[in-house]
Amino acid sequence: MNKIVEKEFFSDSVVKLVIEAPYIAQSRKAGHFVIVRTGQKGERIPLTIAEADLEKGTITIIIQKVGVSSIKLCNMEVGDYITDVVGPLGRPTHIEKVGTVLASGGGVGIAPLLPIVEAMKKAGNKIITVLAARRKDLIILEEQIRKYSDEVIIMTDDGSYGKKGLVTDGMEEIIKREKINQVITVGPAIMMKYVALLTKKNKIPTLASLNTIMVDGTGMCGACRISVGGKTRFVCVDGPEFDAHQVDFDEMLLRLNFYRDKEEKAYDNFLNKYRKAL
């Protein structure tokens, strides 16, 4: 049981929760994630650790309402206890000084990008970050990202903030302008697929941090498996970061839809119950 000590709405559908987890706060590194379960009947979902406070013994997670489990979590209040939080899981990001890093984050993918950008900056790299979302209120953590970036470019689909266009449009401009040694991308699978295509064309080493379906998060079930360079890998123990040019994003996109019908049905049932309760 982990207590929620802080809650903030970034938008209607994106929530930040700061939760007590002293061991995880101490052990976590950039790239790590946790598995969270809400309620005794809840499912286990992976969420990346955005920030940690060693003194307070807390970690920060950012959740977007996309289905029943994420809504349940977003509906929790300060003082409530989350049934289960376990981690830190996955391999930490390999941090080294490479020169100029172009970081790109889409939507809630900006949350896991933050600790990576912070660590890369502290390792002495020049950081250029492109943040992208559908509209202004979905651009999150801008201030924190700016703290660790030498330059930040904002892209929105509707042009409500920053420049109008896709994340790749913003990135391409930078790639044309200067030499990039490394790209890091975190966001929806479809976004990362196109980032990978762009950087492959430009021959820039690229890391993608993947978020797949998981159950245990410790390598036990294989629900998170993907193909990397033709080989099956587990995102939970081999990742979550992989060479983006080797990842089979098309397969990953299909696998993310494993339970789409069931999720939609569960979501409708949940909303009906919720409406009745109101």
Added chain:
Amino acid sequence: MEVLLEYLKKERDKEWRVELRDKLKARDRTKLERLHMPEQAPEERIKNFNEVNLGLTEEQAVHEARRCVDCPRPTCITGCPVGINIPKFIKKIEAGEFLDAAKVLKETNALPAVCGRVCPQEIQCEQVCFYPQKLKKPAVAIGNLERFAADYELKSSSISVPEITSYNGIKVASIGSGPAGLAFAGDMAKMGYDVTVFEALHEIGGVLKYGIPEFRLPNEIVDVEINILKKMGVKFIHNFIVGKTATIDQLRKEGFTAFLIGSGAGLPNFMNIPGENAIGIYSSNEYLTRVNLMKAANPEYDTPIVSGKKVAVIGGGNTAMDAVRTAKRLGAEKAMIIYRRSIEEMPARIEEIKHAQEEGIEFLNLHNPVEYLADDQGKINKMKVQRMELGEPDESGRRRPIPIEGSEYLIDVDTVVVSVGVSPNPLIPQSMKELKVSLWGTITIDKETMQSSIPDIFAGGDIVRGGATVILAMGDGRRAAAAMDRYIKEKVRNIISLIKEFKTIGEILEFASK
């Protein structure tokens, strides 16, 4: 060994045993027939997740207990990985003292209700029983009797909590709460240690909870046995992954003196054939975890599962049987086992195979999948299988399956469960570079003491064996507990003799601060 034989003889010579033996001649005992375990009818049980085996009644148990001739040199005990005093508990049943029978079980077995259900007795105690050995008759149903006595106690209001010899306050830890960890915890607590069990998942019990289905081992039974350990003072910490949440070094600093690693064989094996990542293909670990641990079949729970109509399970072990029978219960019209050898070579227990056959599971033996095909949504809809034939025996002693060229054909499927074994979980070895592991990733240990290459770390169960049984893991846990006790006592003796050699209190304090 001598001590053990002497102890057994002393027990056997007790008045009540002698009297009981005299009540019925051995010859008359051997005329009694082995009783069949009552079970749910196949057509009923495939519609529910309730236990298939219903357990013996009191009368049946006493009848079965009478069959045991109470041999002067009982061979059955030699077949038990945890050394249960089998004749004694059986004779307690015959005497109608069912609670005492349970107490005998608990002297050496922390989880008798579990073992009575899932142990492969037919290749252990029952295999070396006097009946099959000398009379060529069915063995005394030791497993069924164990289950009876354990269940009787669980249902009674007087569950005995094993006595704890003087509490010593020495902190030891088990990493993992599966059968190895629980058996270890029980023995260490009995010896007076302060035991903490760390579990990565949100439930205690390891494979007993996530792996073995309700119809073979209800979670409720596991919980009762865990509660007894709690009453003995064992602490359980959920959601704690040693090596990730905290390292062993951190735990040492928190005062833990020694550790048992019983983290299990975590990683599911896949066959690396084309199409294996299609939607609808599960590892047996995932499939069973969703149903058993996350209760995905219950609509009130949030975890989803695909309940296929045409399900193929690849493999011939107990886990494969569990998965295919689960698929049947989830509503599969066609539930198949696809196994590359013949039924004789199947590693699953005979009872599990029989139960599966009764439930209408189809067996495609001497078949092997070679490719999976999917629709445009990425969902599996067909699999290509190849016929096999048996060649010469391989290193496992079983005849090697050889593919028959050109024999491939397609089968319609919508769900596949791959159950072709597991590999050790690498999380802990990865976090401790100095820990010796084999080429297969299992932790290397001294087989007598279960001690790893790091003196304060012991290991047992599947992380050592790679993929074995509940009872072997429990045996490992018990051996590790005994060896760890010796190790700690030796260490304490060394410290005391060191202190004795110091000449001033100042030297002692200097030593203590180190």
